[in-house]
Each structure stands twice: as C-alpha cells, then as structure tokens.
Amino acid sequence: MTAASLAQRTDQVAAVAAEHLARTDRDASFPVEALAEMRRTGLLGLLVPASHGGLGGTTEDVVTTSIALGRTDMSVAMIFAMHCQQVAALVRYGNQRLRDELLPEIAAGRVYLASVTTEAGKGGHLLSSESALTARDDELLIDRFAPIVTGGEYADGFLVTMQSPAPASPNQVSLVYAHRDQLTVERSGDWQPLGMRASHSVALRLTGTVPAHHVVGEHGDFRTIVTTVFAPMAHLGWSACWLGTAAGALSRVVKLLRGPQSRGRVNLDSELLLTRLSQARQRIETVHALLAHTQQVVATTDDLSVPRVQLLLNSLKITAAEECHQAVDGLIDAVGMRHGYLKDSPTRLEHSLRDLRSAALNYSNDRLHLVDGKLALLDAEVRLA
Structure with a gap:
C-alpha cells in the first residue's frame, strides 16, 4: 500500500463524514455512512497483515489517517483510531486460530470492533475488573455491563475486559473477543453529551458465550x-x-x-x-x-x-x-x-x-x-x- 493509496482512501472517508457532519452532531447519531466508507475502502483492515487480506499498515499509518480524519470530524477519527487499537491487540496477541478466523473478516470490512473496558465504579481504569469471566468446558461465559462503549450499538464484534476465571485478585484481567451474534446486546440510557456526539458511546450490557480460544493473550495477563x-x-x-x-x-x-468575504472587514x-x-x-x-x-x-x-x-x-x-x-x-x-x-x-x-x-x-x-x-x-x- 502506497502513501497515495492510503491518502485517497482517507479522503474518501473524510468526504462522506463531512457530508453528514451537521446531522450526526445535531442528532448525536453514529456516522453510519462514514463507517460504511471505511468498510468499502478497506480502512478497517489497515493494520491487518497482507497475509490475512489487509492493507498491512503501520502505527504511523494509523496516526497519519487519524490526523486527516480529525480535521473533518473528531468523532469519526476516534471511532477509527479505537478500532485500530483493537485490531493491533488481535494481530499481536490473538492465537493462530482466532487470527485466521477473524482477521480476514476485518480486512474485508465485515467486522468493526468496539472496546469494552469501562466499568461502573472504576471508570476507564484498565488493570482491574469486578466482572467475573466464567470458564465452562471449552466455553467462556460473558456477563458484562459497561457505562461507555464507543460505537457499541453498531459494532460487529467486541474486545471485552473481565476478571479472569478463578482470579487471585481483581487485577488478574483477561481480554476476550466476542462476535455480535454470540451475544445479547442491551442498551441502557441515552447519549446526549456536550461534544463527541457522533461517537454514540452508550452504555451496554453484553451477555453470551464464546469459545475458549477467543481469549486474547494469556488469561490474567x-x-x-x-x-x-x-x-x-x-x-x-x-x-x-x-x-x-x-x-x-x-x-x-x-x-x-x-x-x-473578509476583505475590508478584518485587519x-x-x-x-x-x-x-x-x-x-x-x-x-x-x-x-x-x-x-x-x-x-x-x-x-x-x-x-x-x-x-x-x-x-x-x-x-x-x-x-x-x-x-x-x-x-x-x-x-x-x-x-x-x-x-x-x-x-x-x-x-x-x-x-x-x-x-x-x-x-x-x-x-x-x-x-x-x-x-x-x-x-x-x-x-x-x-x-
């Protein structure tokens, strides 16, 4: 992927974001059109290796693209950057089976990832959790409430932090991937913030069961x-x-x-x-x-x-x-x-x-x-x- 190719894809997403900017901010509505353009252009797969069908981009590419999108719409830029954060974790720490199943889907634009790390009582603190992850046979049981999930109502998959099975302390936290069709997703409350209105960061409760190989990295680490x-x-x-x-x-x-329009009016x-x-x-x-x-x-x-x-x-x-x-x-x-x-x-x-x-x-x-x-x-x- 050349820099020109990345810039062209980014410009296409930014143009769509600009077209709908006034409405998404006014209505605090998620920028579904901009997300659709990220899917179409392959930007959702920016960090997916070429071997799995992605663009094989770098952290520098994420930074460059986020700056460019931020010039038009900060909500769209943050949605993109946070998705890339999730992809980076999967690429580096996902086991081979999970990577082979999931990365081609992200590269094809079929999976937009949301992050579930916030928790009532601890805010966004990442290194502890009070929500217990239960292991049963070859499955992991998820029951998780998060007060803020950026784009969660529109996500195809989630990376969820939970207290590891049989933990010695609340600081033994695991990261687990769950596809939307493996969960019951319930929205709680409304999203009417001062700014970042199009990020649509509503509260969600996620319940469901995922295969044991959906743990990302080691349990508790x-x-x-x-x-x-x-x-x-x-x-x-x-x-x-x-x-x-x-x-x-x-x-x-x-x-x-x-x-x-400013001639003669501005010194x-x-x-x-x-x-x-x-x-x-x-x-x-x-x-x-x-x-x-x-x-x-x-x-x-x-x-x-x-x-x-x-x-x-x-x-x-x-x-x-x-x-x-x-x-x-x-x-x-x-x-x-x-x-x-x-x-x-x-x-x-x-x-x-x-x-x-x-x-x-x-x-x-x-x-x-x-x-x-x-x-x-x-x-x-x-x-x-």
Whole structure:
C-alpha cells in the first residue's frame, strides 16, 4: 500500500463524514455512512497483515489517517483510531486460530470492533475488573455491563475486559473477543453529551458465550497487552485525532481570514489577531513534534514498560489534550462572537471546542498526573526517552 493509496482512501472517508457532519452532531447519531466508507475502502483492515487480506499498515499509518480524519470530524477519527487499537491487540496477541478466523473478516470490512473496558465504579481504569469471566468446558461465559462503549450499538464484534476465571485478585484481567451474534446486546440510557456526539458511546450490557480460544493473550495477563499495545495505541491515536481537529480548525480560520468575504472587514495587521494565530500554531506544532517523537520511541523501543517511556506516553496524552483544546479556545477569541461562538460559522470552532473538551476526560488527565508523579519518583536521573 502506497502513501497515495492510503491518502485517497482517507479522503474518501473524510468526504462522506463531512457530508453528514451537521446531522450526526445535531442528532448525536453514529456516522453510519462514514463507517460504511471505511468498510468499502478497506480502512478497517489497515493494520491487518497482507497475509490475512489487509492493507498491512503501520502505527504511523494509523496516526497519519487519524490526523486527516480529525480535521473533518473528531468523532469519526476516534471511532477509527479505537478500532485500530483493537485490531493491533488481535494481530499481536490473538492465537493462530482466532487470527485466521477473524482477521480476514476485518480486512474485508465485515467486522468493526468496539472496546469494552469501562466499568461502573472504576471508570476507564484498565488493570482491574469486578466482572467475573466464567470458564465452562471449552466455553467462556460473558456477563458484562459497561457505562461507555464507543460505537457499541453498531459494532460487529467486541474486545471485552473481565476478571479472569478463578482470579487471585481483581487485577488478574483477561481480554476476550466476542462476535455480535454470540451475544445479547442491551442498551441502557441515552447519549446526549456536550461534544463527541457522533461517537454514540452508550452504555451496554453484553451477555453470551464464546469459545475458549477467543481469549486474547494469556488469561490474567491483560497488563502486558495494555503496556505494549493498548496504552501506546490509545495515546498515539487519540492525540492524532485531537491534533487533526485543532489543525483543521486553524486551517478554516485562516482560509476565512484570507477569503474575499473578509476583505475590508478584518485587519490582518492587528497585533492581537496575529498573536492569537501564532499561539494557536505554536500549540499545534508542539503537539505535532511530541507526537512524532513518541511515535519514534515506541517504534524503536523493545521494553515500553520502563518509566521513561511510560512518562513520555502519558505526557503526550496530557499535552495533546490540553494544548489542542487551548488552541481552539484561543481561536475563538481571535475571531470573536460571529465566527468563534456561533454554530453556523464555517470555521466550526464551536463544534471543535465541544469535541476537544472531552480530551482531558478521556482517561482523565488528573489520573495520569498521579501515575506520572509516582513514575517520576522512580527516575531520579530524569532519563528522557
């Protein structure tokens, strides 16, 4: 797959997302048309190896695509990035039988994956679970409630975290794949958020039975998957989506300011305006540089569990969440009420700001700061990744 081919597929998905953007945000409805285009173009199989019919893409390809989709619709970008996170876990840790059964289906666009990791009482904390997975003969019994499942009502399959069979502690967590037709899927409540409205992250209860070979990795060893795949892919993918959203917002503002409709109405020599634009660009460039550096470290480091790498990954997530939101917030000040605050502005700053407000809450920055404080105490020499 060439870069041009990937860009063309991404542009096709982005065009469909843009066509339905106003409706999906207004109605908090899942972008089914954009998902259908991801299926048709093969983007759902970006990380599936060519040997299983996929595009054989890389983490760098996921980042590039997520940035591009984020420029148009952050919900669509996040749906794509989170699906890729699930695929990456299957490619690396799925057993041969499960990979042979499932990866060709993903590559063909027939399986869109949702992540079931949230749990009432623990939020998005990944390394513990109170929901017990029961083993019976050659089957695994699933009974799992999750308060937030992005795209869950439209998913063809789920990767579900649960407490391992006969665990010694709640921290012995397993990851299990379940196809939709193996489950009873019950929705609970509604989805009416401030932003990220098209992500349609409703609460679901999943009950059913799957074959024993649907466990991904070893029972009780989900921590390894988190350290090597889930956390790196999440922080790289999410940050790329947020970066794309902020960059897209700045691009629309600059095009508006330079367009014929602004001639004679906007003073492009205004020191305040120029300073606001500079600050927004600086924030975006900072996130872009940190994202590129983190991506390189992840690609070239064998042990991602060491404190300096974990600190870098968490710093990327925290910085991207804060700086991208602040960049758009500053642009609202730059262009004022008409083009910063009102919904019908072509800059779409109001929409971007609402979406980006979720970034600091999506695995809370406060929680990550507590983790990073402890990690910092383990590295007195401050060795930088």
